[in-house]
Amino acid sequence: MSRTALSIAEARRLALAKAGLLKPEWTGLPSKAAGSGKRAREAAHSIIRRFGYLQLDTVSVAGARSHALVLLSRLQGFEPALAEDLLRIEEPLFEYWGHEASWMPLELYPAFEFRRENFRKSSWYRSIVGSQKKVARALVERITSEGPIRSLDMEGRGSRGWWDLKAARRVAAALWSAGELAIRERKSFQRSFDLPDRVVPATWRNQSCSQDESFDLLLHKALDGHGWATAGTLAQTWRLRNCQEQVRKALLRLAEQGRVEPCTLHDSGGRSVQGWIRPDDLELADRLNAVRPRHDRGVLLSPFDPVLWDRSRLKRLFGFDFTLEIFKPAHTRQDGYYCMPVLAGERLVARFDLKADRKAGRLQVLSCRFEKGHEAPASDREAAHTALERYGDSLALKPVGT
Numbered sequence: 001m002s003r004t005a006l007s008i009a010e011a012r013r014l015a016l017a018k019a020g021l022l023k024p025e026w027t028g029l030p031s032k033a034a035g036s037g038k039r040a041r042e043a044a045h046s047i048i049r050r051f052g053y054l055q056l057d058t059v060s061v062a063g064a065r066s067h068a069l070v071l072l073s074r075l076q077g078f079e080p081a082l083a084e085d086l087l088r089i090e091e092p093l094f095e096y097w098g099h100e101a102s103w104m105p106l107e108l109y110p111a112f113e114f115r116r117e118n119f120r121k122s123s124w125y126r127s128i129v130g131s132q133k134k135v136a137r138a139l140v141e142r143i144t145s146e147g148p149i150r151s152l153d154m155e156g157r158g159s160r161g162w163w164d165l166k167a168a169r170r171v172a173a174a175l176w177s178a179g180e181l182a183i184r185e186r187k188s189f190q191r192s193f194d195l196p197d198r199v200v201p202a203t204w205r206n207q208s209c210s211q212d213e214s215f216d217l218l219l220h221k222a223l224d225g226h227g228w229a230t231a232g233t234l235a236q237t238w239r240l241r242n243c244q245e246q247v248r249k250a251l252l253r254l255a256e257q258g259r260v261e262p263c264t265l266h267d268s269g270g271r272s273v274q275g276w277i278r279p280d281d282l283e284l285a286d287r288l289n290a291v292r293p294r295h296d297r298g299v300l301l302s303p304f305d306p307v308l309w310d311r312s313r314l315k316r317l318f319g320f321d322f323t324l325e326i327f328k329p330a331h332t333r334q335d336g337y338y339c340m341p342v343l344a345g346e347r348l349v350a351r352f353d354l355k356a357d358r359k360a361g362r363l364q365v366l367s368c369r370f371e372k373g374h375e376a377p378a379s380d381r382e383a384a385h386t387a388l389e390r391y392g393d394s395l396a397l398k399p400v401g402t
Contacts, residue, residue: 004282005264006228012317012346014227014285019307020047020074021343022293026284033075040082043075045092045105051225051306052218052237053102054086056095058189059326061338063356063363063395065189067103069302069340072394080395087185094200095183095191096176099237099309109200110209111217116179128174136171140180140195148184148194215240215250220259223278225306227285228263230275233310251276265316273316293345298383300340300352300391308341320348320371336367344383349376352388356397363392365401 006014016022020029029050033043047070048054057066064072068083086103087093093103096112119125129136143149154168172193175181182199184192196205209217222237223229229237235247254260255276263277277285301308303324314320322341325333336353343349353366368384370376392399 004261004277005266006277006285008265008267008317009346010285010289011228011265013288013291014281015307015317016293016343016346017284017288017291018050018225018227018281019305020050021299021307022288022291026288026291030075032077033071034077035079040075040078041086041091044071044078044082044086047071047074048093048103049105052108052221053098053104055099055304055306055309056101056103057302057304059338061356062340062354063358063391063397066302066304069300070305072391073299073301073305073343076390076394078394084186084189087183089184089199095186097239099239099306106201106204108217108221109204110207111214113179113209114211114214116177119174119177120179125174125178128170129178132167132171135167136175139168139171140175143181143193143195148192148198150187150190150192152190211246212250212253215243215246216254219247219250220254220278223260223276223281227281228265228275228277229313230273233313234276236310267316295345295347295349296379296382296386298342298344298349298385298387300387301343303339303341307343318348335369342384342387344380344387347371349380350384350387352384354391356395358397361397363388363395363397363399365399 017026020027024031029046030043033040054067054070059065062069064080064083068080071078071083072080087095092106094106094109095101095103097115098104139154151169151172154172172181176183176193179196181193182196184194184199186192218238219234222234225237226233231247231251234251235241235243240247251260255262258279260276260278261282263275263282265273265275267273303322308314308322311322314322320341322339325335325339326337330337335351338353340352340354341348341350342352348371350368350370352368355364355366356362357364365388370380370384372380388399
């Protein structure tokens with residue numbers, strides 16, 4: 001097999017194109033989604049389909065949760081509330097463990113049968129469901145006869161309920177992980193559990209997929225969202241832990257089929273990193289050499305954005321050190337509780353820590369730090385300003401503060 005190569009700049013620009021953060025003619029994705037109707041939903045689905053997942057997160061301190069932020073950063077005019085309402089029976093999505101807990105295209109449902117089976121065999125599942133057999137049986141019987149049930153409603157009918165609420169939630173999570181329950185929808189971010197055959201269409205539920213086929217499909221899909229990536233990044237995309245040999249064999253199979261190619265990344269220091277790329281994306285990387293994104297137009301990114309979550313890849317491609325500080329004591333934080341980087345052109349130029357005050361209609365800027373400090377050029381400052389204004393407009397909040 002011939003080995004191709006990319007420079008850091010080429011891999012970085014390709015990553016942005018595949019992530020939907022360049023112009024539509026380069027990304028193949030929409031960049032606008034006004035309103036909350038069918039076209040806006042289809043635009044959101046196209047973003048999710050590109051990555052194969054939309055990671056969910058509970059934190060909304062900046063005015064929206066991460067799954068909304070990812071869509072807002074790519075789709076101008078997108079309604080943040082729509083991001084909370086994407087999981088419906090009529091929509092082509094399901095919720096499961098992908099990168100983390102995620103919404104994913106239904107066509108990937110068969111590819112996670114190996115994970116559902118692994119959960120069913122796990123000591124974690126046995127310890128929860130095995131020790132709470134009556135709760136598990138009662139929960140499934142109730143859902144079967146009465147329909148979907150929210151986590152909040154698991155205490156049962158009347159008085160203080162007929163099972164332990166904490167135990168019921170653990171059991172529901174275990175049954176969902178094992179594929180014995182499914183998440184029907186979310187309202188106010190509360191999950192509603194139902195039977196899989198009432199949530200997942202038979203077309204996908206009854207389709208068989210071996211573990212080898214699953215790995216081939218998932219790793220190829222991961223490359224669609226990354227452009228160039230190491231085997232480690234591809235494995236992390238789907239939480240394929242302790243699966244190095246299976247990942248290696250899957251990539252070799254894909255290479256033999258001509259669906260991926262080995263590709264070396266050369267950095268400015270002469271070091272090389274071995275990775276993988278799809279042939280079409282290698283051609284796209286060549287065409288992107290002519291692209292020069294504007295550096296004075298910025299966009300805020302979620303700290304869980306697909307471009308950011310692999311910190312070693314982020315450092316390699318963007319030279320950007322980033323640590324999530326949510327769990328750090330306040331006095332030890334450098335960038336704040338919920339740091340949102342600013343992407344300007346091909347560079348990450350600044351970091352905002354924001355806090356939304358819905359009642360006051362304000363977006364409080366708790367801190368803003370430029371990567372080049374006081375020497376930040378006017379284009380970086382303009383990018384940060386436009387990013388903040390765009391984000392505030394999308395939430396109908398007025399930025400105030402630093």
